[in-house]
Amino acid sequence: MxxxxxxxxxxxxxxxxxxxxxxxxxxxxxxxxxxxxxxxxxxxxxxxxxxxxxLQQYAYFDADIMISAEDANSMTEGGNVARQRLFQALADPGVTGGVSLFVANLAWERPKGQVLLQIFGVDPHATGFLNPEMAHKVAQLPLLNAAIIDRNTRGLDAEMLGGIRPHSPETFEYSGKTISLVDSFSGGGGFGTDGYLFVSDQTFLNLFGKRISGAPDHILLQVARGEDVGAVVARLRDTIGDKSLRIRSFADARAEDLAYQNTQRxxxxxxxxxxxxxxxxxxxxxxxxxxxxxxxxxxxxxxxxxxxxxxxxxxxxxxxxxxxxxxxxxxxxxxxxxxxxxxxxxxxxxxxxxxxxxxxxxxxxxxxxxxxxxxxxxxxxxxxxxxxxx
Amino acid sequence: MNTKPDETAIVVKGLNHWFGTGEARKQAIYDVDLSFRRGSLTVLMGPSGSGKTTFLTLIGCLRDVMDGSVQLLGHELNGASTATNEMLRRRSGFIFQAHNLHESLSAIQNVMMGLQVHGRGIDKRQTREAAAHILGLVGLADRVEYLPGNLSGGQKQRVAVARALVGNPEVVFADEPTAALDRESGMNVVKILKRLGAERGTTTIMVTHDGRILEQADRIVTLEDGRVVGKSDAAP
Known part of the structure; x- marks a missing residue:
């Protein structure tokens, strides 16, 4: 040396x-x-x-623009958005498609304690708005009260969750309804919840009786290939004209959520x-x-x-x-x-x-x-x- | 000031030096005028606290000159730049009272440092050979790879002498270089210095209490309380 x-x-x-x-x-x-x-x-x-x-929760989706309520500092916070904004947005020539996204927390009461899950209600037919893994899995969600669960959920047996299949589902009760876990995916607990749960929008509305289909939490949009996302966002802000909404690129929404978590929470x-x-x-x-x-x-x-x-x-x-x-x-x-x-x-x-x-x-x-x-x-x-x- | 670089290595004029300020100020050197001929061996004598080491470090470029003039090898030290100081230190050799060897370097590596200061262009093998040769001259041929911790006080002192001389300095400043040496080793060091003076014109200024060396000196300067109180011969 x-x-x-x-x-x-x-x-x-x-x-x-x-x-x-x-x-x-x-x-x-x-x-x-x-x-x-x-x-x-x-x-x-x-x-x-x-x-x-x-960032994990954003990684499940594939979108270019997200419309949220003014007070929606994160994916799980804030009020609802009128679904008519989706239809207004679809009228823009640069927008190729859009979906409603419902988000809530669901408490699974278990003998050993409560497990808190962040639940996403998605349109199971609009697979283009999900990442490839989720797009493949949501095919099983049109069945009412069917759900796919994060196998890394904190407080649950990962081996048990990993063994869940459509022919060998696990079930649990929530709000008087039986949720059937038909598959699992790789996620990971965050700081607010123990894991994630995906259901169809119909199942979501069935589980949360006070929610209505006309008021999702967020609206996700995709723009045509080659279209400038920033320009479409600017047009939508003019067309929709509702100052109480946050119309942002999906990347901006993700970055703002991260900044909010790091600097405000x-x-x-x-x-x-x-x-x-x-x-x-x-x-x-x-x-x-x-x-x-x-x-x-x-x-x-x-x-x-x-x-x-x-x-x-x-x-x-x-x-x-x-x-x-x-x-x-x-x-x-x-x-x-x-x-x-x-x-x-x-x-x-x-x-x-x-x-x-x-x-x-x-x-x-x-x-x-x-x-x-x-x-x-x-x-x-x-x-x-x-x-x-x- | 007129200097004669061909004949005079060091010229000191009106040199004063003090430590501390205000009431704590303590003057160590008072208005010293001296000059040192090239190739000569001068011994500085005097009781403890007379200012010998302070004077040596001032003319040896190891301490800033506060008041007066010191010309070393034709360069004024009062107000000299860092680059000038470094250049003059490279042209000098200093033998310290406490050896000041680098504890993690072997004897030969310590001596090699005295050559490597002259730059990266020096051949590594030649550096090593030169260091080994001079260690042999001071009687340490069989101790070249020893760390200072494994050498006696006298052996360390001889390594320090070798380190100071290996770069063929024009001036050697030596502070009690033979204090830790036996008679034979001490005389050997002085002979080497005398020979360098005769062959290469190396000027040596040495602080010592060693009476054995006095007869070898060309001149003896005595300091007391920071003042020159005696010179054994006339200044050149």
């Missing part, structure tokens, strides 16, 4: 030699950097689960705060590790300075150490963080996970924090006369 680094650097790898000279100090430095990695990765994983859970704010604190604490740990190391070698650096070495040389050593610590601290940090996130996922059912993007981002961040911390720690060396440091 020493020879390899010597060849790469074109000089003695002093950073590497310094780090490996005192093994106890090296291991504690690596542990410090690894802990900083764990802290940030876990916080990002938890915060990322909010994003995954929010307490959970998102707490997670965001956790990430900020995690990063700050991580930076402090990394700074402490590097500045302690620089302080421990200040006398030796002062000797090099007295010999005529420039500040660039010391920055090179510190950068070398920063890279070594970032690399050596990253591997154990990622392993421990992955384990912790897996445990968290198993216990909560939330989609907490470490993505490759997160890992790369944390590695680059650690490298930058290490390098910056080391550079700051060498300022004393730059400012002082060598004779004052011996």
């Amino acid at each position: 020493t020879r390899l680094l010597e060849r790469l650097l074109g000089r003695l790898p002093i950073g590497w030699l310094q780090l490996t000279h005192n093994r106890a100090r090296l291991y504690s430095a690596i542990a410090g950097v690894a802990f900083a990695n764990v802290l940030v990765i876990v916080q990002l994983g938890i915060a990322g689960s909010m994003t995954t859970a929010t 307490p959970t998102g704010l707490i997670f965001g705060f956790g990430v900020v604190i995690g990063i700050l604490v991580g930076i402090v740990i990394v700074y402490q590790v590097l500045s302690t190391d620089v302080a421990a070698h200040l006398r030796e650096y002062a000797t090099f300075k007295a010999m005529g070495y420039s500040h660039k040389f010391f920055l090179g050593i510190v950068l070398e150490e920063a890279m070594i610590l970032a690399i050596f601290g990253f591997a154990p940090g990622v392993i421990v963080a992955s384990g912790l996130l897996s445990i968290l996922h198993a216990k909560t059912g939330l989609p907490v996970a470490m993505t490759a993007e997160t890992a790369i981002m944390v590695f680059v961040g650690t490298l930058a924090a290490c390098a910056l911390s080391g550079a700051i720690a060498t300022r004393r060396l730059a400012a002082a006369d060598p004779a004052d440091l011996f």
Whole structure:
């Protein structure tokens, strides 16, 4: 390793030699950097689960435009939309089709406790508005009170749910009606509910007696191929003319929901705060590790300075150490963080996970924090006369 | 100021230096005028606290000159830029009282650092050979791969001497270089310095209390309370 680094650097790898000279100090430095990695990765994983859970519900659908009530900050919030807006929208030459979407929460009372499901009422014949998996599965929904359930629903036996088939359905009672679970799909619990349930619009209205077909929660539209979605949205706002509606592209609706969850809802704010604190604490740990190391070698650096070495040389050593610590601290940090996130996922059912993007981002961040911390720690060396440091 | 770079390595005029400010100000050097001829070996003597090390670090470019003038190898140190300081340090060799070896580098690697400071263009094999050669001259041929932690005080001091001399410096500043050495090793170091003076014109300014070295010196300067109180011969 020493020879390899010597060849790469074109000089003695002093950073590497310094780090490996005192093994106890090296291991504690690596542990410090690894802990900083764990802290940030876990916080990002938890915060990322909010994003995954929010976007999950949009991933079931294939639409270009969504019309919702003015107060519909998310998929599940807000009032209803008059179905006549769907017909108005269909009159636009750029719109090729549209459907009503009903959304509610349904509590499945079980001996071990309640399971809360987010239920979508969809037109089972309008399969073009669903993702391929769901489009295939909803073929079984025209049967009244038939439903397909998220097999990852928190609080339910995943094996039991996975075994559900049209010829071996599971049933449960809700509001005096028997719901027949005829199939399952892969979903995942969010922060508001434990899982998802898909039914036909007719079944939805049958289960929720106070809801009417003329007032869905959202209207989904598709536009002609090559049509500018933004231009169609602008036209619809003019044509429909109802200022109490939010007429947005589906992508905007998704992004606004995500922004709302992250910046307006307490959970998102707490997670965001956790990430900020995690990063700050991580930076402090990394700074402490590097500045302690620089302080421990200040006398030796002062000797090099007295010999005529420039500040660039010391920055090179510190950068070398920063890279070594970032690399050596990253591997154990990622392993421990992955384990912790897996445990968290198993216990909560939330989609907490470490993505490759997160890992790369944390590695680059650690490298930058290490390098910056080391550079700051060498300022004393730059400012002082060598004779004052011996 | 007129200097004669061909004959004079260092010219000091009206040098004052102090530590602290206000009531805590403590003057360490008072109005010193001295010059050092190229190739000479000067010994600085004086009791503890007389300002010898402070003076050495001032003329050795390791401490900023506050008041007065120091010309080292033709360059004024008062107000010198960082680049000038670095260039002059590369042309000098400093032997520290406390060795100041890098603990994680072997003896030969410590000495190689004295050559690598001159840039990346130096051949690695030649650097190593030069370092090994000078370690042999100070009697450490069999200790080249030892870490400082595994060397005695005298051996460390000899590595420090080798590191200071390996780059063929024009001036050597030495602070008690023989304090940790036995008589033979101490005299060997002084002989090397004398030979460098004669062969290459290397100027040596040495702080020492070692009476054995005095007879080898070309000149002895005595400091007391920051003032020059004696010179054994006339300034060049």
